Amino acid sequence: MQINECFLKLSSNYLFADIAKRVKAFKAEHPEADVISLGIGDVTQPLAPAVVEALHKAADEMASCATFRGYGPEQGYDFLRNAIVEHDFRARGINVAADEIFVSDGAKSDTGNFQELLSSDCVVAVTDPVYPVYVDSNVMTARCIVTLPCTAENGFVPAFPQEHVDVIYLCYPNNPTGTTLTKEQLKAWVDYALATDALIFYDAAYEAFIRHDDIPHSIYEIPGAKQCAVEFHSYSKTAGFTGVRCGYTVVPKEVKSERMKSEVFNETQYSLNQLWNRRQCTKFNGTSYLSQRAAEAIYAPEGKQQIQKTINYYMQNATLMRKALTDMGFTVYGGTDAPYIWVKTPKCMSSWEFFDWMLYSAHVVCTPGAGFGSSGEGYVRLTAFGTHENTEKALRRIDSKL
Ligand code: MLT
Numbered sequence: 001m002q003i004n005e006c007f008l009k010l011s012s013n014y015l016f017a018d019i020a021k022r023v024k025a026f027k028a029e030h031p032e033a034d035v036i037s038l039g040i041g042d043v044t045q046p047l048a049p050a051v052v053e054a055l056h057k058a059a060d061e062m063a064s065c066a067t068f069r070g071y072g073p074e075q076g077y078d079f080l081r082n083a084i085v086e087h088d089f090r091a092r093g094i095n096v097a098a099d100e101i102f103v104s105d106g107a108k109s110d111t112g113n114f115q116e117l118l119s120s121d122c123v124v125a126v127t128d129p130v131y132p133v134y135v136d137s138n139v140m141t142a143r144c145i146v147t148l149p150c151t152a153e154n155g156f157v158p159a160f161p162q163e164h165v166d167v168i169y170l171c172y173p174n175n176p177t178g179t180t181l182t183k184e185q186l187k188a189w190v191d192y193a194l195a196t197d198a199l200i201f202y203d204a205a206y207e208a209f210i211r212h213d214d215i216p217h218s219i220y221e222i223p224g225a226k227q228c229a230v231e232f233h234s235y236s237k238t239a240g241f242t243g244v245r246c247g248y249t250v251v252p253k254e255v256k257s258e259r260m261k262s263e264v265f266n267e268t269q270y271s272l273n274q275l276w277n278r279r280q281c282t283k284f285n286g287t288s289y290l291s292q293r294a295a296e297a298i299y300a301p302e303g304k305q306q307i308q309k310t311i312n313y314y315m316q317n318a319t320l321m322r323k324a325l326t327d328m329g330f331t332v333y334g335g336t337d338a339p340y341i342w343v344k345t346p347k348c349m350s351s352w353e354f355f356d357w358m359l360y361s362a363h364v365v366c367t368p369g370a371g372f373g374s375s376g377e378g379y380v381r382l383t384a385f386g387t388h389e390n391t392e393k394a395l396r397r398i399d400s401k402l
Helices: 005-009 015-029 049-062 078-092 107-117 132-139 183-196 272-283 289-297 301-327 351-362 388-401
Strands: 101-104 123-128 144-149 167-171 199-203 229-234 247-250 256-258 269-271 332-334 340-344 379-383
Touching: 015 351, 049 289, 049 301, 078 101, 078 247, 078 289, 101 107, 101 272, 107 132, 107 199, 107 229, 107 247, 107 272, 123 132, 132 144, 167 183, 183 199, 256 272, 269 272, 301 332, 301 340, 301 388, 351 379, 351 388
Parallel strands: 123 144, 123 167, 167 199, 199 229
Antiparallel strands: 101 247, 229 247, 256 269, 332 340, 340 379
């Protein structure tokens, strides 16, 4: 039996697993250290009361024969798909149909799995630095990957690829840099994709953190995007669902892809919506009923208000971190419309050197920029998802150790 050798081309650990391993080793050596994690973007605030109430209610339904639910629809329950259509799209003047929404257990799975619909000889472009899932999932399929550097010099706005690419992954607000694209900048990408017959996989997992009006929450705010873009959403950061698990992907019916030349089929294009539906029905048994009821609750007025309060809480951290780090002499990016702060390492330290310095001197965990790609070298990422207390404490410690 032979393994898929593409797996041997991956780095031995997934980035966040690697960091967790290093932190575990540090804690074993220094059991007395009070380590503060501003590394992986995991939330710290409890679920909104409206969400908790919905979870209890759904659990009670599961306890009675009359209201018990077994397998749900692979695509998600209508109550949630309709709420998404209404609140995330129609409210912004975007026309998306419920059968273009596919509810999932989160954006990580969907951004990792969606590439299965493409042939292995498709060329994929990713921004650099980048969320490692896009790269690793394409390496597993032996695809050719083109990187688009996003650096301080180009204002973290990627230039168009030099060669033809079939797919471009864009994530805005960006993980890891915390930077954004304006409507104009995103429009240029949509126009580019339409002109070159490329697809955009748009990860909008952090859209709830946008503060400024000229920054699009969805790629479908741009005319023509429904012909060329698939969009991924997550409740993980929006509503603290990293443990609950729920997200969704929008696959417009207009998004078509070239069909492999085949004598069996006459058509030359095929709808990704149908293919994704087929894939999900085969490999996915739906997101839990409880998670979907919990997600639905964030669209009711009190739920909306409660999750906004928590988002504001995290963005207060981001504002504080930007200011404190700048006052300490660091150059920082992001953190105004995103929960991530991208920090230039001091004294030409490498990302991993600075990671070690933060861990060993300040007992603070960050994410080394180099883990997100070569253009991330010389940076680290800090998340705003800590508690106020820990964020303030971490900043004080960094300041005192400089
Ligand atoms: C991150 O820290 O980049 C995210 O939490 C990872 C994820 O969402 O999977």
